[in-house]
Amino acid sequence: MAAHVRRCVVTTVVAACAACSPSGPAVPERATLELGDVLGGADTLHARAWAPRPFEFPADHGPHPEFRTEWWYFTGNVTSADGRAFGYQLTFFRSALADSASFAGRSGDESSEWRARHAYMAHFAVSDLGGERIHAAERFARDALGLAGARAEPFRVWLEDWHATGAGPAAPGNDIFPLRLRAHAGDVAIDLLLEQGRPIALQGEAGLSRKGPEPGNASYYYSITRMPTTGTIRVGRDVMDVRGRSWLDREWSTSVLGDGLVGWDWMALQLGDSSDLMLYRLRRHDGLADPHSAGLHVADDGTTTPLHAADFSMTATRTWRSPASGAVYPVAWRVQVPQHGLDIDVTAAFADQELDLAVLYWEGAVRVAGHRHGERVDGRGYLEMTGYRADTPQRRPRPAWPLR
16 A cells, blocks of 8 residues: 555554464564654664665565565556456555564574564455455465465465465566466455556655655565456355456555654546556644655556645545444545646545454445546546544554554
């Protein structure tokens, strides 16, 4: 997820929940990471994103265990033959454990099959646009006994039977496609096949995405922005053939959000003129955008243009208060990117796409309408909003840090 620094709470939650996962034996309490361990800047055990680096594919589609945190973030919009529209999200997070020895069946026992050096979390959601209902679930597991893991060749990232798997033979270059996504929860499931569709787009400075002024407070980050998608979605008793487009964000780092930041607003948009737009607005405590907010414009020929905070504006035009959490989210935005002639409205397909999982956040399908250089342009995409506090007294306390 995009400027996304989906790391603070994710790292803590993944490690803590993996430690108490029902998939394995009880783990000593000291295995749970403290928030200070996650947010502290003095991590000397893991690599940092100091400077641009050459990317190598398919290797970089796989894990980077020398870094503390990474994710594979799939979102998309698809439509059935009879016109039913859906958004979907399938995301996998890896987090290095601070004290992997304590995750052994017996602390320090290198021979234990339960020993783990990484914990995984996955989120799965389907937004039924016609029914205005979101279905969401999450899972946690350690990288032991094959419960969860990631590899580059042949490509696969999985948590139990939720997975993203390269459906073709491994090949030099970028080729992990076609890519198959499968997940299910209750009476909702996806089985989708993704083609690459467009070249890999490096975010930020040749793939180095800076999150603040401090050296090493950055990530390595790339996207595949317009993947033709076919397959099936099951909702209740209905199993539907669908087609549409998906978006992949890949990011890995050891850094954290800078001081004074509480969350972000991120959007990935696939426009009707065959261009793509990703923007993220890092929010400060005072509600203003941080100067390290950024984005990327991808032209119809795949040409990319990095965007800095001064190159675009995101202005909330309507809000929605969650009846479940009390959090207030902007669900309609005016977005302007003058150098590309864009003046567009980005609106939630329906307001209630809040996910009340291990972390409270809003993520869901959006619709786009507006103009480029005076000509009409429309589109579809995904919006994520994190760090919005819930203020209802009956709600259990939750951290205000972002998910990605």
